[in-house]
Amino acid sequence: MEGHQRNLYLYDRFNARVLGVSRDDVLTLKYWGNSLGVTFPLLSNITAFVGAYFDIQPEGKPIFGRRTVIIDKKGIIRYVRDGSPDFRDILLFLKKLNQEGGKP
Amino acid sequence: MKKKGLTILCFVLAVAWLSGCASTETSKKVPYRMTPQGMVIWEDEFEFMPPPPDWKLLRVEAGENDVNFGFMRSDPGPFPSVTTFAYDEDPFGCTAASFEGREREFFKRFLFNAILQFQILERKKVQVLGGEGLAVIVEGKDPVKKEKVRAKVVFGKRGDRIVGFYITQWRPMEGSYDLSAFEIFDKFVASFKFLKKSFYETL
Numbered sequence: 427m428e429g430h431q432r433n434l435y436l437y438d439r440f441n442a443r444v445l446g447v448s449r450d451d452v453l454t455l456k457y458w459g460n461s462l463g464v465t466f467p468l469l470s471n472i473t474a475f476v477g478a479y480f481d482i483q484p485e486g487k488p489i490f491g492r493r494t495v496i497i498d499k500k501g502i503i504r505y506v507r508d509g510s511p512d513f514r515d516i517l518l519f520l521k522k523l524n525q526e527g528g529k530p
Numbered sequence: 531m532k533k534k535g536l537t538i539l540c541f542v543l544a545v546a547w548l549s550g551c552a553s554t555e556t557s558k559k560v561p562y563r564m565t566p567q568g569m570v571i572w573e574d575e576f577e578f579m580p581p582p583p584d585w586k587l588l589r590v591e592a593g594e595n596d597v598n599f600g601f602m603r604s605d606p607g608p609f610p611s612v613t614t615f616a617y618d619e620d621p622f623g624c625t626a627a628s629f630e631g632r633e634r635e636f637f638k639r640f641l642f643n644a645i646l647q648f649q650i651l652e653r654k655k656v657q658v659l660g661g662e663g664l665a666v667i668v669e670g671k672d673p674v675k676k677e678k679v680r681a682k683v684v685f686g687k688r689g690d691r692i693v694g695f696y697i698t699q700w701r702p703m704e705g706s707y708d709l710s711a712f713e714i715f716d717k718f719v720a721s722f723k724f725l726k727k728s729f730y731e732t733l
Contacts, residue, residue, distance in 0.1 A: 430538070431624035432691070436733055437538070444538040463625035463635065496538050514729055516538070521733060 429513050431464050440520040442496075445469055447476050449490055482508075498523060561599075569721070572599065576617070579721035581714045588614065601718075605708060610677055610700040613711045615718065619728075621685070621694035629664035629685045632692050636683065637668070641698070646670030646679065658719060659686040659693070676703040682712060684719050689731040695719045 430437075430444045437444055446468040448455060455468040469476075474490070477483035482491040494512075496505035496519060505519050562572045570580045585601040600616025623635025637648060652667040663686035671678045683696040697715040699707055 428622065428624040429620065432620060433730075436730065439733070442538060461638070463623075465625070494538065517730075517733060520538075 427459075427464050427468075428462055429511060430466065431462070433513060433517065434466065436517055437520065440517075440524040442520045442524070447471055447490070449474055449477065449488060496520065496523070499527060571725070575725055577721070577723045577725055578617075579717055581615075581718060585714075588616065603711065605699070605701075605711075607705055608702055611702070611705060613697065613699040613708070615695070615697035615711075615715045617722065618694045618696065619688075621683075621692065621696075623692075629662075629692065632685055633664060633666055633683070636685075636694070637666075640683070640696075641670060641679065641681070644670065644672060644679070646672050651680075656684065658684055658695075659688065659722065659724070661687055663687070671703065673703075677701070678703050678705075680707050680712075682715065688724060688728050691728070691730060695722070 427446060430446075434444070444466045446455075446464070446466065448468065448470060449472055450458070450470060451472055452470045455470050458464075459468050471477065474483050477490040480493065480495060482493045484491055492509055494505070494507045494516060495503055496516070498504050504523060505516070507515070562570050564570060565577075568579070569577050571577055581601050581603075585603045588600040588602045589598075598617065598619060600614060602612065602614045605611040605613055621632070621636055622639040623632045626632045626635055633653075648668050648670045650666060650668050652665075654665055656663045656665045658665075663684055665682060665684045667680070667682045669678060669680050677700060679698050679700045681696060681698045683694060685692055685694050687693070695715070695718070697712060699711055701707060
């Protein structure tokens, strides 16, 4: 999350914005986000339907798997990677997508 | 106002997460070469003076907040007598533009898993990477495990972003530190140069 926060100015340059989604409750996310200094939205999804939709809800576990998803302006999923975010890969992909799609 | 066209969703595993696991490099292809003057050119991006041969190269898997490379030395004495230092392209912290602010953010997470009681021994402005920087020396103690660590963190700038160097020297509580390792670290930091613009500056 800190990595995304550090890159916000670059995401803005590529007309992208970032959201975090977690199964933690709102209060926990608020505390956590404040402690890190995160300014982008962190969404609480304790009922886990977002995780089920994106297929990152391990069966029987109260957490999401770690996944980065990039959705374009038409709502099409263009990028999916599991594990820790590869920020360089993400930024290069966003740059390409922005050039490809032009200014929204 | 610009309309944002792309959305990144990041799923968070849990409130706390683990960074990559350190491992020593075993690949045959090495990412560095030596100059006739004895300097290391790392991936054509960094130049620095390497530590003496008893320091082992430390590689860390790529990922969030991971350092690229560093050096490690096992010190004489009982566990956990070891010294490690590294260059970090993205040190902990994310919002503060000043070195002092970044220092506060950094130490919220530095050696977080060790649960240490930190004391700042020294904080001073320094010249690093061709500009102004900040050096902080701390000592952390774990009264439960009876271990301690002396660390020095140096913050500098690469383009608009803050980068860092740090060294940690672990000892049993009654052990004594070997400050010569910190001199080797200081030489490494003083010799460190960027040979090209960072990835972020070229976007």
